[in-house]
Amino acid sequence: MKRNLLSRWLLLGEWQAHRLQIVVAVIAIALGIAMGFSIHLINSAAVNEFSAAVKSLSGQSDLQVRATQPTFDEMLYPLLAQHDGVAVASPVLEIQAAIPGKPGDDRSNTLKILGVDVYRAVAMTPDLVGVPAEGRVFDVLADDAIFLSPAAMEWLAVRQGDRLPLRLGTKTVTLRVAGGLVRAHAGQRIAVMDIGAAQWHFDHVGVLSRIDLKLKPGIQRAAFKAALAKALPAQYQVTETADQERRVHNMSRAYRINLNVLALVALFTGMFLVFSTQVLSTLRRRPQFALLRVLGLTRSQILRQILRESSLLGMLGSLLGLGLGYALAATALHVYGGELGGGFFPEIKPSIQLSPLAALLFFLLGVSATLLGSLMPAWEAARAHPAPALKSGSEEMALAGLRTPWPALVCLVLAIILTQLPPVVGLPIFGYFAVALLLIGGIAWMPSLAAWFFAGLSRAGNRLTAGVLATLALTRLTNAPQQAAIALGGVLASFSLMVAMAIMVASFRISIEDWLTHILPADLYMRTEVRQDAIGFTPQEQQAIAAAAGIGRLDLIRSLQITLDAGWPTVTLIARPIDMSDPANTLPLTDDALSPAEIPLDAVPIWVSEAMVDLYDYQVGKRVALPLSEVPQDYVVAGVWRDYGRQFGAIQMQLSDYQRISGEWQVNEAALWLQDSITPQQLMAALKALPFGESLTFWQPNEIRAISLKIFDRSFAVTYLLELIAVGVGLLGVAASFSAQALRRIKEFGMLRHIGVTRGQIYRMLALEGGLLAGFGISIGFILGWSISLILIFIVNPQSFHWTMQLHLPWPWLAIMALAMLLAAALTALVAGRQAVSGSVIRAVKEDW
Amino acid sequence: MRKLLTLLLWLTPLGMLLAAPPVYTPVTPRALVFPEDFGAHENFRNEWWYMTGWLETPDRQPLGFQVTFFRPTTEHDEDNPSRFAPKRLIIGHAALSDPKAGKLLHEEKSMREGFGLAYAKAGNSEVKLDEWYFVREADGRYRTYVEGDDFALELSLTPTQPLMLQGLDGFLRKGSKPGLASYYYSEPHLQVSGTVTRDHRAIAVKGSAWLDHEWFSEYLDPNAEGWDWTGINLDDGSALMAFQMRGKDGGRIWAYAGLRDPSGHMTIFSPDEVSFHPVRTWRSSRTDAVYPIAMRIRTGNIEWQLEPMIDDQELDSRFSAATIYWEGAVTVTRDGQPAGRGYLELTGYDKPLSM
Secondary structure, eight states, X not given: OHHHHHHHHHHHHHHHHTHHHHHHHHHHHHHHHHHHHHHHHHHHHHHHHHHHHHHHHHTTOSEEEEESSSOEETTHHXXXXXXXXXXXXXXXXXXXXXXXXXXXXXXXXEEEEEEEOHHHHHHHOGGGOOEEOTTOGGGGGOTTEEEEOHHHHHHHTOOTTOEXXXXXXXXXXXXXXXXXXXXXXXXXXXXXXXXXXHHHHTTOTTEESEEEEEEOTTOOHHHHHHHHHHHSOTTEEEEOHHHHHHHHHHHHHHHHHHHHHHHHHHHHHHHHHHHHHHHHHHHHTHHHHHHHHHTTOOHHHHHHHHHHHHHHHHHHHHHHHHHHHHHHHHHHHHHHTTTTTSOSOTTOOOOOOOOHHHHHHHHHHHHHHHHHHHHHHHHHHHHSOHHHHHSTTOHHHHTGGGGOOHHHHHHHXXXXXXXXXXXXXXXXXXXXXXXXXXXXXXXXHHHHHHHHHHHHHHHHHHHTTOOXXXXXXXXXXXXXXXXXHHHHHHHHHHHHHHHHHHHHHHHHHHXXXXXXXXXXXXXXXXXXXXXXXXXXXOHHHXXXXXXXXXXEEEEEEEEEEEOSOTTSOOEEEEEEOOOSSOGGGTSOEEEEEOOGGGSOTTSEEEEEEHHHHHHHOOOTTOEEEOTTOSSOOEEEEEEEEOOSSOTTOEEEEEHHHHHHHHOOOOBSEEEEEEOTTOOHHHHHHHHHTSTTGGGEEEXXXXXXXXXXXXXXXXXXXXXXXXXXXXXXXXXXXXXXHHHHHHHHTHHHHHHHHHTTOOHHHHHHHHHHHHHHHHHHHHHHHHHHHHHHHHHIIIIIHHHHHOOOOXXXXXXXXXXXXXXXXXXXXXXXXXXHHHHHHSSOHHHHHHTTO | OHHHHHHHHHTSTTHHHHOOOOOOOOOOOXXXXXXXXXXXXXXXXXXXXXXXXXXXXXTOOEEXXXXXXXXXXXXXXXXXOOTTOOSBEEEEEEEEEETTTTEEEEEEEEEESBTTTEEEOSSSOEEEETTEEEEEOTTSOEEEEEEOSSEEEEEEEEOOSOXXXXXXXXXXXXXXXXXXXXXXXXXXXXXXXXXXXETTEEEEEEEEEEEEEEEEEEOSOTTEEEEEEEEEEETTSOEEEEEEEEETTSXXXXXXXXXXXXXXXXXXXXXXXXXXXXXXXEEOTTTOOEEEEEEEEEETTEEEEEEESSSBOEEEETTTTSEEEEEEEEEEEETTEEEEEEEEEEESSXXXXXX
């Protein structure tokens, strides 16, 4: 009973006396937890939502048959429908139709339309059966009817009975909104219509996108799947819903994990901050604890008291963090959607789902981070001998253990070794460990490094007979480096991360700009409004385009999606004229390429993006097979090019080779070089006047560049936000530790005032101390950040996204950040000091003697 | 020429609005020609083969069965070149009435015609609907197979009497308006043998059935609410078919009855010689529809009493045929004496039919 009273009394007393530090510690924990928790919530909402949407689209089906290309011959359908063991076969044609007049890039202005046979779908994918108006049952078969999910109706602002114009390739079709898809997944934007009408209106007669299969009771799915995959020609793939989910998972995994790591970094910074505030507060209270020991409290009672205090702080901060994280996630989902600007999950609008287990996990993480942070100082305080601890100035002694640089150096060496290791299951796990070790090593090295550095500076200062203030500041920093180093830890961690991210993002952005310039050499680009599944320009239309006046050179391009592995997203195949004498004129090749003379005559040359090398092992010189024709054909990898556009791989080949092999003569894009006599606007007007001109979309290279960079910036928006928060947390740490130190130096300042130092001079000394300390932290942080950025650029990015980039340092931006940090630190030191200096001089000297 | 015009119109979105409605062959009096008329007539709006009958299990338990294949034409544009274009559908209904179960077991299945998976062939009665089929063999025997979650029927139906052409040699009017008519022949007293499979157990059955084959383009008077129909195999070898079209105003629009005696003599009753009188009604708890499941039917001076095998023989085919109807096995008495067994069909009691 008494002990409880004492404990409460100690706690309240401490908290009342040092409100700012308590608030800072709580905010640090809360921010760390909030970042981690909100990113977890967003990721799980997006992934769950997408999985549910995929499940809803594949319904009750046991298996799905697709082809390596977007569509295949419909005559497979009767074969599968009558196949032994198949209960129901449901044919589906997927169309991505453009909405005329709907603004946006092509990822977000298309409507996914599923052409289904309602009598098959009702048994397989009941969610995809339209609900017609009362008394119009046969609208589900009508040739002019389309059914929209609630989200699609809202997006298109149409209602039952309205007419909806849709565009595919060069053709516009107007359909009647005959009803809704009431069971469509919430937020999912899809439409359903009769498969026969879809084939007809969208020029896909004779082809299907997939066939869903439901097996008869008692049929072993795995065995059936294997047998069917073997029996079907090579261009078909038999997949399960699980494969689909794996594909979605793979698609966004690297992005999600990188975000999670960033969140962990925020949590780590927060934890470090808690650690430093706990260390400083425990140190400050060493005499108090010593007194309690003298008065009869045991060591373990002291230890428990300190841990009790910090766990209370941890709980408070974690709870606040959970609430804040939830609010952040809800706002981010509302503003950016589930992909956080990454563009991985179009068509869905996830809603936040709170999992109590995850919340509990993050809560425990926050509390244990706080406990861990205070464990070391608590242990030290409990173990200390009461007699010396009671004396003032013993704090530095308590931290003597931090002076040895060896653990820090071990961390740094280990980090360098880890950078040499390969990825684990396609993820740069060791790369992240290296980043973490670099950070920990850097921070742990700070005390000895700071002592060594400031001692050197102080000697140099003495030689140069620097002013009294500078000498005072330097002497203080030289002789009490441990406390300074702890204050610096927060600055170091946040600034180095900020530097690393800034260098990485700048390198990435500049590499992309260079790449865009290289891949967009023409004056004007043109394509039909939608690319995917679009049949594009017929040979007649191609001639009509070529005949337009003012075109100096015309490159026709055929791009399509092919599937090489059912577990991975599709690969883009781009067929276009390539300069055979020097492919580097057409493609942004890396150094890895065959010379034209080395290309074998019996194989078709293809040039692959870097991702193809990592994901499919398409090494230069390797012979590979592609599903482009019924007849087997050898292809040889003739070179590797940089591609920042398609993370899951792209292949380029000669258009003439593609047309010869596939027998397909349509193209869907054109690159136009203008004669001097004509402006892009004039040519666009001339082409718009063609019979199919209305559906043409034109792009000028600078527009594509602007859009690409906009998408780039959007996908890094969250990164910027996390950076800013990390810096904010770091500065809070500086403020907290400076004010804590300044309060303990009241008597020191009192002495100085007594020997004639003016109040203004003390302020200047404090600002100088803060500035020197921050300057040192910033310099080390810069070196650390630069090293981390090397890991991010040359290890994390190639391993998780399969692209390489060149290093670019954004000097002006870095200088501005460093200066801002320096000023903030000096100001913080000053403001914290004011409190300590402003009191009565006499009392200040009397205190605690 | 019309095709070309339509094609040109399709190049503009306007074409959608001007798509021509399908044109069906009108039904006019003509002599039926066999074997051609056994087969499907795809230029008519709708067509069906309707089998109803009584079966008996080895332990002498009665069962009623119905197997129907419809071949409706939709309003889907005839110019659609897609093989999936649902211009014609094949719909199958199968029902089993079991007095022990006290209700109807039924299955339905619909598909668009095409890909050799579902079709109704011309020239001979041959309908396929995935595993379901109905086919007339060279010797005139019919074979049919239907299956579902609850039961499967595999039956062979052998004719014992000549075809019974309804109306005027197979041309049967359905109302006073010209054009409201169908081509219609029946095959009564079909001798049935086969198996009924329930709960994975096949039971041999035999019995007697009635087949109707009817095709038409215009069937229902706009003022009609529905119809009552019956087909009875009489114990003495006679066959009776009677129907009435009910008006939305509660009155009667049209009626007909044909009675063929064992010697083959056909008596046709004009509308005013035929009347239906409800004796007992039953309310469906599922749809709230009220059906006159026990009827007194007068043809000329004969009065037939129809009593259902079980009350609940309602069939909900809202998904396949967009309708709910009652189709049940009935026993028939004449002057209080058992006279035969057959089926009674009651449509338009849920809401007025539209066809």
